[in-house]
Amino acid sequence: MKLLLNKPKKIIVTKPPKGGGTPPGRALLRQAFLALIIFFSLVSIYSFVRDSSKSVEEISLSSLAEEISLGNVISIAVVGDKLEITFRDSEEEKVSKKEAGTALTTTLKNYDVSPEALSKVDIEVKSDQGFLYWFASLAPIVLPIAFIVFFLWFLSRQVKGAGMQAFTFGQSKARMTHPDDKSQKVTFKDVAGCREAKEELREIVDFLKNPKKFLDIGARIPKGILLMGAPGTGKTLLARAVAGEAGVSFFSISGSEFVEMFVGVGASRVRDLFDLAKKAAPAIIFIDEIDAVGRVRGTGVGGGNDEREQTLNQILVELDGFEPNEKVIVMAATNRPDVLDPALLRPGRFDRRVTLDLPDRRDREEILLIHAREKPFAEDVNLVLIAERTPGFSGADLYSLMNEAAILAAREERGKVSQFDLIRSIEKVMLGPERKSHILSQKEKRLTAFHEAGHAVVASVLPYADPVHKISIISRGRAAGYVLKLPLEDRKLQSRKEFLDDIAVALGGYVVEKTIFDDLTTGPSNDLQVATALARDMVTKYGMSEKMGPIALEGVGGKPIFGLGVGDKEYSEKVGAEIDAEVSKIMNEAMKKVEKIIKDHRKVLDTIAARLIEVETIEQKEFEEMLVVHGITPKKKKDIEHQA
Numbered sequence: 001m002k003l004l005l006n007k008p009k010k011i012i013v014t015k016p017p018k019g020g021g022t023p024p025g026r027a028l029l030r031q032a033f034l035a036l037i038i039f040f041s042l043v044s045i046y047s048f049v050r051d052s053s054k055s056v057e058e059i060s061l062s063s064l065a066e067e068i069s070l071g072n073v074i075s076i077a078v079v080g081d082k083l084e085i086t087f088r089d090s091e092e093e094k095v096s097k098k099e100a101g102t103a104l105t106t107t108l109k110n111y112d113v114s115p116e117a118l119s120k121v122d123i124e125v126k127s128d129q130g131f132l133y134w135f136a137s138l139a140p141i142v143l144p145i146a147f148i149v150f151f152l153w154f155l156s157r158q159v160k161g162a163g164m165q166a167f168t169f170g171q172s173k174a175r176m177t178h179p180d181d182k183s184q185k186v187t188f189k190d191v192a193g194c195r196e197a198k199e200e201l202r203e204i205v206d207f208l209k210n211p212k213k214f215l216d217i218g219a220r221i222p223k224g225i226l227l228m229g230a231p232g233t234g235k236t237l238l239a240r241a242v243a244g245e246a247g248v249s250f251f252s253i254s255g256s257e258f259v260e261m262f263v264g265v266g267a268s269r270v271r272d273l274f275d276l277a278k279k280a281a282p283a284i285i286f287i288d289e290i291d292a293v294g295r296v297r298g299t300g301v302g303g304g305n306d307e308r309e310q311t312l313n314q315i316l317v318e319l320d321g322f323e324p325n326e327k328v329i330v331m332a333a334t335n336r337p338d339v340l341d342p343a344l345l346r347p348g349r350f351d352r353r354v355t356l357d358l359p360d361r362r363d364r365e366e367i368l369l370i371h372a373r374e375k376p377f378a379e380d381v382n383l384v385l386i387a388e389r390t391p392g393f394s395g396a397d398l399y400s401l402m403n404e405a406a407i408l409a410a411r412e413e414r415g416k417v418s419q420f421d422l423i424r425s426i427e428k429v430m431l432g433p434e435r436k437s438h439i440l441s442q443k444e445k446r447l448t449a450f451h452e453a454g455h456a457v458v459a460s461v462l463p464y465a466d467p468v469h470k471i472s473i474i475s476r477g478r479a480a481g482y483v484l485k486l487p488l489e490d491r492k493l494q495s496r497k498e499f500l501d502d503i504a505v506a507l508g509g510y511v512v513e514k515t516i517f518d519d520l521t522t523g524p525s526n527d528l529q530v531a532t533a534l535a536r537d538m539v540t541k542y543g544m545s546e547k548m549g550p551i552a553l554e555g556v557g558g559k560p561i562f563g564l565g566v567g568d569k570e571y572s573e574k575v576g577a578e579i580d581a582e583v584s585k586i587m588n589e590a591m592k593k594v595e596k597i598i599k600d601h602r603k604v605l606d607t608i609a610a611r612l613i614e615v616e617t618i619e620q621k622e623f624e625e626m627l628v629v630h631g632i633t634p635k636k637k638k639d640i641e642h643q644a
Helices: 024-052 061-070 104-110 115-119 131-167 195-209 212-216 235-246 265-279 306-320 361-371 383-388 395-411 419-431 442-461 496-506 508-516 525-540 573-600 602-615 620-629 637-643
Strands: 002-005 073-079 082-087 093-097 122-126 175-177 224-229 249-254 283-288 328-334 352-356 468-472 482-485 617-619
Touching (some): 061 082, 061 115, 195 224, 195 235, 195 328, 195 352, 224 235, 235 249, 235 328, 361 383, 361 395, 383 419, 442 482, 442 496, 442 573, 468 602, 468 620, 496 508, 508 573, 525 573, 573 602, 602 617, 602 620, 617 620
Parallel strands (some): 002 482, 224 328, 224 352, 249 283, 283 328
Antiparallel strands (some): 073 082, 468 482
């Protein structure tokens, strides 16, 4: 069971990379073993062929003389010392050998062959030359030697390749995008939203195209631009768009690709990367996830890796080493600017910082239009409505939404994407696919229906809670049911009253289970985690506790804002106990508020739960009609503006 407060955190399951790299030594042994197998196979084949050619029967000279005397021999071919004999009554040939250095006729006369019998035999002397003769003679010697030479050459080539890899170990592994490569070219037209960021970066494009007007007046364009923003906001895409607009070479590399187990390799790769960019100038160097090497030095964070600090030092030196007329811009991206070393951010290095926020409603509509270019849509598609129902979505989330909608349409064998596909893909991106195989029992279904109805009723009664758009008891992802709450408009700030109402809404399912069923299940566990985290942030981060006052005790993720050690607290145990007491107080006050709401609106709660058991899903229109019947006025945009 899960309550959506604007947008849930996504759970990412990582898989180990497939096939990983084979160690060079093991690869060399494998190739040597393969060469040996090939060598012995060829030798075996040659020996087999050679042995099979020896199927001709060989006779002695005395037997040959006897056969000639009997008149059984037709012809004899003399090839060197070898005799090829053809018999009268048999087509099969036989072979024999004569005495070396002696004529065949002389040898046969010595065996008492009469001249009359010898005259009846056709004796032909053949030349002992030709390719086949020499090949047959030399192959047993030359071929094994040739195979051994090839085998040694193959091994030496592999060893040489491994040695060359050692020499190229410090070379940059950056991927270069050539300005003439239209297949990978991206411009500002392909980047929706980020209006302020694009305006900030147009100066960089102008400098790369026409640096003279800046240099003539004594202006120096920033050497480094740091793109900061949440994951999926388009930092990498915007960097590529700057290179595409300027028409310059684009070198992209990840911060983690600099660091190796050998000290000095990262610094060598940094030098090589900057040398390549200077030769290809005008160019842009883009370092993604620069926090992998740009963390604060001297803290021991990251295992005290000296190689990382060496790499960072080399980046700092290269940034300072640029000449004013060198047309090389360094761009970097990170979603954790708070951990970067101050030396990176000082003037003269990454002194221009561009922040990319999550897109607002107008930006989301533009992003959806870009991703809809190559997708056929049905007539009922309304991207404005989709943009309104996706607050908190990043550009990557919106891309995934459009892609999932197209997949759903293709799966159902439809040629066009409909509005229903887009609505379903919103929930799929937020929560995951429907788990249709996860069937609840009647008891669990009733409990889940009341649980989700409790969230919805509390959200509808409290003035500062977001309105409900959908209630469902169909399992999605890890949630057995969910209530989709979306704000009527985008907001950058959240007030104390809104936090308190969000905590109360999160406790709606817990209170319903405790009040109606007089029991508790594991269903509200996620709701309690969300509510407790909000209450603690109110006390320790936002100064919204009357007792603790305006003081920030923790930073992002519950870490101390002054301390560098992991888990260390910058406040005493007494202050920690007071924080726990304040959190408990906020939670208990919210629970009392929810208990009163459930008691006062029990009829509408029963009605919504009964309807959920029947249809499993209630959309916003039907839900608001139920509220009106029971005297509850649904929230409208003007009500929110009046509260503001």
